[in-house]
Amino acid sequence: MSAVLDVLPYLVAGWVFLVGCYGLATSRNLIHAVGCLSVCQAGTYVLLLAVGYRDKATAPVYSDIKPGSRPVVDPVVQALTLTDVVVGATVTALLLALVVQISKRHDTVDPDELSELRG
Amino acid sequence: MTRRARLWLLLAGGAGLAVLFAAACLKLPAFGGDRHPYGDRAVRASLARHTANTVSSVNFDQRAFDTLGEMTILFAAVLGCVVLLRQTRDEHRAAPEPAEVALPVRRYALIVLPVALVSGLYVVAHGQLSPGGGFQGGVVAATALHLLYLGADYRALERVRPVGRYEVGDALAASAYLVTGLAGLIGSAAFLANTILPYGTFNTLSSGGTVPLLNAAIGMEVACAVVVLLARFLDQAVEIEGEGGS
Numbered sequence: 172m173s174a175v176l177d178v179l180p181y182l183v184a185g186w187v188f189l190v191g192c193y194g195l196a197t198s199r200n201l202i203h204a205v206g207c208l209s210v211c212q213a214g215t216y217v218l219l220l221a222v223g224y225r226d227k228a229t230a231p232v233y234s235d236i237k238p239g240s241r242p243v244v245d246p247v248v249q250a251l252t253l254t255d256v257v258v259g260a261t262v263t264a265l266l267l268a269l270v271v272q273i274s275k276r277h278d279t280v281d282p283d284e285l286s287e288l289r290g
Numbered sequence: 291m292t293r294r295a296r297l298w299l300l301l302a303g304g305a306g307l308a309v310l311f312a313a314a315c316l317k318l319p320a321f322g323g324d325r326h327p328y329g330d331r332a333v334r335a336s337l338a339r340h341t342a343n344t345v346s347s348v349n350f351d352q353r354a355f356d357t358l359g360e361m362t363i364l365f366a367a368v369l370g371c372v373v374l375l376r377q378t379r380d381e382h383r384a385a386p387e388p389a390e391v392a393l394p395v396r397r398y399a400l401i402v403l404p405v406a407l408v409s410g411l412y413v414v415a416h417g418q419l420s421p422g423g424g425f426q427g428g429v430v431a432a433t434a435l436h437l438l439y440l441g442a443d444y445r446a447l448e449r450v451r452p453v454g455r456y457e458v459g460d461a462l463a464a465s466a467y468l469v470t471g472l473a474g475l476i477g478s479a480a481f482l483a484n485t486i487l488p489y490g491t492f493n494t495l496s497s498g499g500t501v502p503l504l505n506a507a508i509g510m511e512v513a514c515a516v517v518v519l520l521a522r523f524l525d526q527a528v529e530i531e532g533e534g535g536s
Contacts, residue, residue: 177321178316189307197297232343234493
């Protein structure tokens with residue numbers, strides 16, 4: 172049982188990532204595709220936080236616990252996750268702006284109908 | 291490529307990735323293990339510099355240069371959105387109609403607005419002490435302003451939100467981060483080194499050297515960036531109209 176639990180969080184991260192990829196490839200709507208990209212990215216959050224977890228540990232913040240009194244989870248991957256979230260949000264904003272322009276110029280948000288070039 | 295062929299290709303690639311990923315996971319250290327060499331060193335460095343929130347110490351002290359890159363990505367993305375969502379030649383601006391707002395919504399929004407704004411500023415100010423920091427607090431503060439759009443109407447929001455000033459604020463905050471980094475260059479020998487200011491008393495607002503300064507700069511940048519971004523998207527939704535009407 173514990174052998175399964177040892178790797179389960181990592182496998183969940185991979186599963187979330189693959190589900191996002193599946194959604195991206197089969198998407199019929201660009202807004203839906205941007206959502207799927209966010210799902211892919213959520214997989215990386217899960218992976219990073221799983222790597223940093225430590226049993227019976229608390230948050231790496233010492234404003235209300237005495238330093239050294241309790242184990243804390245890895246703050247480095249938490250900071251990386253924060254970076255990940257911020258970059259994910261900015262990429263989503265930029266992609267949605269592109270979708271707004273595509274829908275105005277081509278009157279469609281279906282990626283399969285965007286095959287022709289237009290000057 | 292037909293949809294069917296694409297799906298088969300995806301399934302083959304996904305299955306390959308899944309197998310390799312699962313094999314790699316089996317070799318990873320077990321979940322919840324006790325060995326975190328980088329984490330332990332980061333905690334030690336953070337405590338040595340009197341920063342109670344270790345995550346802030348990693349972001350604004352130990353990896354401050356990375357955060358500069360992250361901030362630049364945010365800045366560039368906002369710039370890209372401003373360019374992409376500008377008013378084009380074949381579009382015109384229509385004055386937004388004031389909409390009817392249900393009384394409970396209006397009351398709730400106007401009560402929550404100041405509370406949310408202060409919470410955002412609190413989260414920014416205490417970034418070096420308690421969970422939170424510039425990124426999180428900036429988003430909360432910027433979102434709080436938009437409660438005015440829910441509670442009153444678009445024109446009320448536009449009055450408290452001159453977008454030009456927020457664009458200037460965004461650029462100023464980004465420069466403030468850079469200048470604080472350059473100050474490190476003068477005071478010691480390294481860009482963004484946290485050695486110019488005293489570390490202060492542990493667990494007080496002014497502790498952590500340059501961490502609170504960089505944190506505040508990021509808070510201002512994120513708040514301005516979110517306001518500008520949402521303003522551009524709201525412009526598209528509410529004000530800008532194409533030739534054909536919508």
